Amino acid sequence: MAVAPAALRAIVLDTLALWGVAGGAEWRDGALVVTSAEGRSARVLPAEAADNPVRWFLEAAAPGGPARPPRPNLSVVGLLASLRRALGLPQARQPLRIGAAERADATDHPQPQAGPPGPSDAPPAGATPVLVVTGFLGSGKTTLVARMIRDPAFARTAVIVNEWGSVGIDHDLLATGRDDLVRLSTGCLCCAVRGDLAQTLLRLDDRRRAGEAPFDRVVIETSGLADPAPVLQELMTDPEVGARFRLDGVVTLVDALHGEASLAAHVEAGQQVSLADLLILTKTDLAAPGASLRAGLVALNPHAGLIAVTRGAVSPASLFGAGQRPLVPRPVGKRVASQHTDGLGCAVLAPSAPVPAAALALLLRALAEQADGRLLRTKGLVQIAERPAQPALVQGVQHVFEPPEWLDSWPEGGAGTRLVLIATGMPPRWPSRLYDAIAAEVRDEVARRRATDRAVPAPPSPATLPA
Numbered sequence: 001m002a003v004a005p006a007a008l009r010a011i012v013l014d015t016l017a018l019w020g021v022a023g024g025a026e027w028r029d030g031a032l033v034v035t036s037a038e039g040r041s042a043r044v045l046p047a048e049a050a051d052n053p054v055r056w057f058l059e060a061a062a063p064g065g066p067a068r069p070p071r072p073n074l075s076v077v078g079l080l081a082s083l084r085r086a087l088g089l090p091q092a093r094q095p096l097r098i099g100a101a102e103r104a105d106a107t108d109h110p111q112p113q114a115g116p117p118g119p120s121d122a123p124p125a126g127a128t129p130v131l132v133v134t135g136f137l138g139s140g141k142t143t144l145v146a147r148m149i150r151d152p153a154f155a156r157t158a159v160i161v162n163e164w165g166s167v168g169i170d171h172d173l174l175a176t177g178r179d180d181l182v183r184l185s186t187g188c189l190c191c192a193v194r195g196d197l198a199q200t201l202l203r204l205d206d207r208r209r210a211g212e213a214p215f216d217r218v219v220i221e222t223s224g225l226a227d228p229a230p231v232l233q234e235l236m237t238d239p240e241v242g243a244r245f246r247l248d249g250v251v252t253l254v255d256a257l258h259g260e261a262s263l264a265a266h267v268e269a270g271q272q273v274s275l276a277d278l279l280i281l282t283k284t285d286l287a288a289p290g291a292s293l294r295a296g297l298v299a300l301n302p303h304a305g306l307i308a309v310t311r312g313a314v315s316p317a318s319l320f321g322a323g324q325r326p327l328v329p330r331p332v333g334k335r336v337a338s339q340h341t342d343g344l345g346c347a348v349l350a351p352s353a354p355v356p357a358a359a360l361a362l363l364l365r366a367l368a369e370q371a372d373g374r375l376l377r378t379k380g381l382v383q384i385a386e387r388p389a390q391p392a393l394v395q396g397v398q399h400v401f402e403p404p405e406w407l408d409s410w411p412e413g414g415a416g417t418r419l420v421l422i423a424t425g426m427p428p429r430w431p432s433r434l435y436d437a438i439a440a441e442v443r444d445e446v447a448r449r450r451a452t453d454r455a456v457p458a459p460p461s462p463a464t465l466p467a
């Protein structure tokens with residue numbers, strides 16, 4: 001058995017908690033007996049070597065009903081899917097989706113026309129404009145900012161990026177040897193790292209004066225969970241910051257695919273919309289923004305402009321100047337500042353050994369299926385065992401994943417997997433426990449095939465992960 005009994009029990013208990021099922025799991029007579037408070041039960045039996053490739057059998061009994069024939073499972077990932085059924089839970093509402101197909105009618109949203117000529121390379125007179133780019137998790141902020149700073153007319157843009165959680169990924173994606181990129185990580189800009197923002201801006205300005213970091217404007221990319229109000233307040237109330245910088249505007253990105261659900265479920269999404277000067281609907285290539293999403297945006301913020309943009313393809317000039325305002329907070333109606341969705345948590349998966357491509361495929365499937373609805377964001381760099389010299393960028397927003405993308409080289413922190421998962425109600429050790437079990441099974445299978453002299457099948461290409 002590649003996965004130790006205690007490890008399997010821990011995974012099952014964590015998974016029950018993730019599903020919101022009150023229940024238990026105990027090893028009895030060589031089987032893991034899983035019970036739910038509703039009176040359902042199932043027995044997990046490790047398969048014998050002769051049963052290969054089956055690794056687990058699952059025997060389920062409905063309340064009062066006869067036991068059904070044991071169900072064979074080839075991996076711990078399949079076992080969890082079978083257990084879910086056995087306990088009477090509905091199947092994942094949103095199974096894993098990779099590389100979402102484009103909408104056939106994706107052109108019905110006119111792209112905004114290029115705005116007036118962008119700021120030139122000449123330094124602006126007076127205070128330096130600061131644009132705040134916000135939007136819920138995975139709405140497309142980094143995509144937009146990365147595109148902006150690749151535009152030669154906007155090369156002199158300093159970027160301050162804030163991420164929720166202990167490991168920053170956006171910084172690595174945006175950094176291309178830039179001196180004017182600052183990471184405000186390990187906390188949420190609207191609560192944990194308050195005060196740092198003013199200091200960061202002032203330090204940036206000092207470095208500019210010393211000729212170390214030439215820039216004409218600043219973009220602050222907030223974390224997807226930030227309430228922009230305290231951020232604006234900090235910009236507006238620090239007199240030293242006010243003397244050197246001015247708030248240019250707040251641009252809030254709203255994902256056309258997930259936006260309506262995010263607004264309904266997460267208070268942060270509404271806070272971000274309510275403070276926008278300009279709302280940008282993203283991913284309209286994947287989903288047509290429905291009338292109710294549009295109506296919801298207007299209800300939250302009737303004053304903001306609204307445009308649709310695909311993959312950040314917008315003239316940066318049209319983003320600046322949307323909300324130039326004096327440095328005094330404007331009233332935004334009744335709202336609770338810096339409140340976060342209940343049970344929100346962040347886990348980082350950082351296995352020390354490279355990740356077999358097959359294990360990544362299985363992990364993504366299990367995340368999407370079992371954390372159904374609870375998983376908000378997955379992103380990170382993965383060191384794939386079959387191609388360790390290049391990082392594979394893994395991006396997922398809820399159950400929708402992009403095909404992993406190979407980056408040219410490892411960023412500053414060096415080679416090694418760091419995959420960040422943001423979810424609600426997820427036991428913090430569930431992803432790493434599950435990954436360890438998956439990786440052990442994959443290693444075991446490779447060793448078994450080698451021992452029996454069977455060809456080890458080619459790993460799935462990360463471009464097609466997973467079937």
Ligand SMILES: Nc1nc2c(ncn2[C@@H]2O[C@H](COP(=O)(O)OP(=O)(O)OP(=O)(O)O)[C@@H](O)[C@H]2O)c(=O)[nH]1
Nearest residue numbers: 137138139140141142143224282283310311395402
């Ligand atoms: N199809 C499609 N995908 C998009 C679009 N904009 C962004 N994406 C993808 O959506 C995923 C999330 O994009 P990011 O730019 O990282 O989103 P973010 O808002 O910075 O994410 P967080 O910082 O985690 O909140 C990535 O896989 C992007 O490639 C779009 O307009 N269409």
